[in-house]
Amino acid sequence: MNLLSYTSLASYWSAVEVETNIIVFMNLLGAMLLGLVVGYERSFHGRAAGMRTYGLVCMASAALVVIVGYPGYWYGGHLGATVATADPTRVIQGIVTGVGFLGAGVIMKEGFSISGLTTAASIWASSAIGILLGVGFYAAGILLALLSAASMMWMSRLERWLPSHPAVAIVMCFRKGFAPREDVLNRVALERGYQLADGSIAISYRDGQPEWRFVAVAVDKDAAAPLTALANELAKFDGVESFTISHARN
DSSP states (O other), X not given: OOTTSHHHHHGGGSHHHHHHHHHHHHHHHHHHHHHHHHHHHHHHTTOSSOHHHHHHHHHHHXXXXXXXXXXXXXXXXXXXXXXXXXXXXXXXXXXXXXXXXXXXXXXXXXXXXXXXXXXXXXXXXXXXXXXXXXXXXXXHHHHHHHHHHHHHHHHHHHHHHSOOOOEEEEEEEEOTTOOOOHHHXXXXXXXXXXXXXXXXXXEEEETTEEEEEEEEEESSTTTSOOHHHHHHXXXXXXXXXXXXXXXXXX
C-alpha cells in the first residue's frame, strides 16, 4: 500500500477518524479546564507552579490515556487488526512515575523547613484528574478537581482552627568563648510556651564560635509567644551574636 496516495492520506480525515479526534479533543479540553481550576489556587498564592503547569499536566495525562482507548484508529487505521490491544495500566503507570519526578522538582528544603509539598501533591493529583477523564470517568474527574481546589483553599483554615503544636526553627550563633547550656535553653523556651523537639539540636563551630540549630515546638499554640516577640527577645540575650528564626514549615 502506498501511504502517500490520496486514498491513504484521505483516511486520516475519514468520518470515523474525525469523530474519534473530536472525542479526544473534548477530553483534552475538559482536562485542561479542570487543571486550570486546580492551578489557579497555586497561582493566586504566588507559587512557582501555576495555572499553565497544572493545565498542561492534566491535559497531557488525559491525552496519553485517551489515545490508548482507540488503537484501531492509530495511523489513519492503516494497521487495522495488526495493532495489538493497548494496555492503559502501563500508560497510567508511566504517567504517575513521570509526574512524580516533576513534583519532586518543586520541593525545597532549607534548614528545618520544607516547602513545596502541597504543590507537588496537587500536581500529582492533577495528573490523576487527567487520567480519570482519559478513561471516561468524567464525573469523578470533576469531583477530584473540585476537592483538590477546595483542599488547597480552605484546608489551611481548618488546620489553624484545630488544636496543633506549631514549630519554629532557630539558628543561634554565640560569641567566641561563650558556652551555651541546653538546660538553660530548655528553661527559657518553656517560659515562652515552647519546648525543644527531641533530637533536633545540631551543634557546630565556626571560627571558634558555637552555632546551635534546633526546633522549638509550641506547648499550646494560643499561649506560645509569636515569632516577632521571640525575635525581639533573642536580640537581647547575653552571648547571642546573631540568630535566624523562622516557622518550621513542611
